[in-house]
Amino acid sequence: MKMELIQPFVNSLDAVVAEIMGCSAQISDVAMSEASSRKRGIAARVCISGEIEGSILLDLDESAAKRAAKFLSGDDAEPSDDSAREAVCELSNMVVGNAVTQLNDRGFKFKVHPPEIYSVDGNLKESVDTEALVLNFETPSGYVCLDVALKYNLHRAAELTSASVS
Amino acid sequence: MQDFEPLSRGDQPKIRFLVVDDSVFARKSLSRMVEAFGGEVAGEAADGCSAITEYDRLRPDLVLMDITMPKMEGIEAVERIVKEHPEARIVMVSSVGYQDNILAALQKGARHFIQKPVKPEALYEIIRYVVNDTQTPVPAGKGDA
Numbered sequence: 245m246k247m248e249l250i251q252p253f254v255n256s257l258d259a260v261v262a263e264i265m266g267c268s269a270q271i272s273d274v275a276m277s278e279a280s281s282r283k284r285g286i287a288a289r290v291c292i293s294g295e296i297e298g299s300i301l302l303d304l305d306e307s308a309a310k311r312a313a314k315f316l317s318g319d320d321a322e323p324s325d326d327s328a329r330e331a332v333c334e335l336s337n338m339v340v341g342n343a344v345t346q347l348n349d350r351g352f353k354f355k356v357h358p359p360e361i362y363s364v365d366g367n368l369k370e371s372v373d374t375e376a377l378v379l380n381f382e383t384p385s386g387y388v389c390l391d392v393a394l395k396y397n398l399h400r401a402a403e404l405t406s407a408s409v410s
Numbered sequence: 411m412q413d414f415e416p417l418s419r420g421d422q423p424k425i426r427f428l429v430v431d432d433s434v435f436a437r438k439s440l441s442r443m444v445e446a447f448g449g450e451v452a453g454e455a456a457d458g459c460s461a462i463t464e465y466d467r468l469r470p471d472l473v474l475m476d477i478t479m480p481k482m483e484g485i486e487a488v489e490r491i492v493k494e495h496p497e498a499r500i501v502m503v504s505s506v507g508y509q510d511n512i513l514a515a516l517q518k519g520a521r522h523f524i525q526k527p528v529k530p531e532a533l534y535e536i537i538r539y540v541v542n543d544t545q546t547p548v549p550a551g552k553g554d555a
Contacts, residue, residue, distance in 0.1 A: 263527045316435040318442055327435075334433040337478070338526050341505025345525070348508030356506050358432060358480050 249394050250377055252346035253300065253339065257390055260338045261383060265312050269381040269388055277376045277391065284389065285309065286328050287362040288336040292344065294354025298394035300343075301362055301376075302336035305386025333359040339390070411530050416448025419471060419541050426452040428468055430461040430484065431476040431503070436526070440474050440503065443530045447537060458482025458490075465491050465498065472541060475520070477504035477511055485514050492519030499540050503528060 254271070261269040287303035304312065306328065313323035313331035323331070336359045344356055376393035417425050427444045429451055431437045441451045452468045455461040457479045465473065473491070477484040484502060491498050502515045507525035515523060521540045524533055 260527060313435070317438055330434050334435045337433065338505040341478070341507070341526065345505075345507040348510065353510070356478055358478050 248350070249296065249347070250379075250392055252343040253390060253392050254379065255346065256339045256342035257302075257379075257381065257388065260335060260342060261381075261388065264315050264335060264338070265308070265383065265385065266315060267384045269383050271379060272382045272387075273378075273380040275378045275380075277378045285387070286325075286332045288329075288333040288359045289362040290336050290340040290359045291357040292340070292354050292394065293357070293397075295352050295397055296347065296354050296394050297397045298392075300336070300340050300393070301389075301391035302332060302339060303362075303389040303391065304332050304335070305388070308383055308386035308388055311385040329361050333361060411443070411446050414447050414530075414534050417534075417538060417541060418448070422471070424448065424450040425472060425537075425541055426450050426468070426470045428453050428455065428461065428464055428470040428473045430455045430458075430464075430473060430479075430487070432456050432479040433476075436476065436503075440528070440533075443528070443533055444474075446530065447534055449537075458484060458487030461487045462490050465495065469495075471499065472537065473498065473500040474503050475500050477502060477506055477515065485511070485518055485520075488515055488520050489518040499543075501533075501536055501540055503533075 258269055261267065285303055285305045286309040287301055289299050289301045291299045309328035309332050310323045312335050313327040316331050316334060317323065317327065340356060344354065376391045379390045381388040419425055427449050429437050429440045431440065437454050444451050452470045453464045455464045459482045461475065475484045475488060488500050491500065498519065500520045502520045502523040503526060504511065505526040512523045521543065522536045524536055
């Protein structure tokens with residue numbers, strides 16, 4: 245996977261964590277994974293289709309998810325598990341939205357789908373044919389993990405090019 | 411959140427808002443900002459279909475509308491609302507801030523766009539501008555003849 249696809253997600257996660265959780269996120273580990281299935285905490289997945297396609301999985305430590313929920317709700321009460329899941333969905337929406345905006349500025353066209361809570365129980369289809377880059381970040385509230393499983397849709401890009409020529 | 415001078419429109423004491431977003435947190439966060447600006451949240455909706463229904467029912471002064479939502483996306487909801495209510499004032503609030511999206515929303519009749527995460531002071535300025543803007547934009551495709 246090319247760095248040009250990854251860097252916008254790193255920048256975006258850093259900015260969104262700083263804005264929403266009021267803390268910094270430092271990369272602690274980067275690894276390749278065959279499928280985006282390394283769920284350890286509370287995770288949400290956003291799918292992308294178009295000239296680039298695949299999915300991005302945002303996986304937060306429970307304490308980090310609850311911190312995000314507290315910041316987003318502006319409530320001092322301890323967030324429920326449902327609130328933490330909802331917060332991770334909204335966070336993933338922001339991280340992916342900001343990243344794809346940067347990619348779009350570089351000329352890539354695609355559609356972003358609404359985030360879904362990710363479960364390893366099989367409620368979402370796995371993208372087994374796309375290699376994922378797993379980026380682990382540390383924050384003062386716990387880990388944040390980003391699985392980026394994207395590939396260029398060459399067929400789709402060729403279709404768009406020929407359509408614009410004809 | 412900092413203190414804001416309450417927003418007003420003519421002799422109307424409070425500006426009434428419809429907040430549309432599929433995320434409970436986004437709705438909650440935007441509603442908190444609206445209240446800090448001295449506005450009133452008249453209603454909320456979680457998708458484009460409900461937004462149309464709620465707009466018809468509540469006739470709010472201003473709509474804060476997400477783009478990526480299930481059932482019906484925000485841009486389509488804008489098009490349908492503005493078709494029936496050309497005076498509708500809709501501000502798009504989305505994390506996806508690329509040119510095509512912004513342009514499509516504005517062409518369908520949205521008045522402004524702000525990218526998430528939303529900074530209250532930026533939203534305040536946009537709302538102030540939109541509520542005081544007396545022009546009714548003509549969506550693309552209308553009035554071209």
